[in-house]
Amino acid sequence: MTLSINCKDVGNPLCNHTIYGETEDEIMKKIKEHAIKEHDYTEQSWNAEMSENIENFKSAIRDSYGKNV
Numbered sequence: 001m002t003l004s005i006n007c008k009d010v011g012n013p014l015c016n017h018t019i020y021g022e023t024e025d026e027i028m029k030k031i032k033e034h035a036i037k038e039h040d041y042t043e044q045s046w047n048a049e050m051s052e053n054i055e056n057f058k059s060a061i062r063d064s065y066g067k068n069v
């Protein structure tokens, strides 16, 4: 099962980037890399974001049918 998350669903309306992964952990790891590379996050500000909003991110992950997982 391939899972995906759209950057625009988790706070950046101007970014059309979609991240794919096989597991929730893989998705969260890849979106962190994307956020640091493309959205000026640092390790520290990402961790702060996660401590406040991780549930928003997890609830935006979809399965290959486009449904929330």
Ligand SMILES: [Zn+2]
Pocket (backbone or CB within 6 Å): 007, 008, 012, 015, 016, 017, 034, 038, 039
């Ligand atoms: Zn993005």
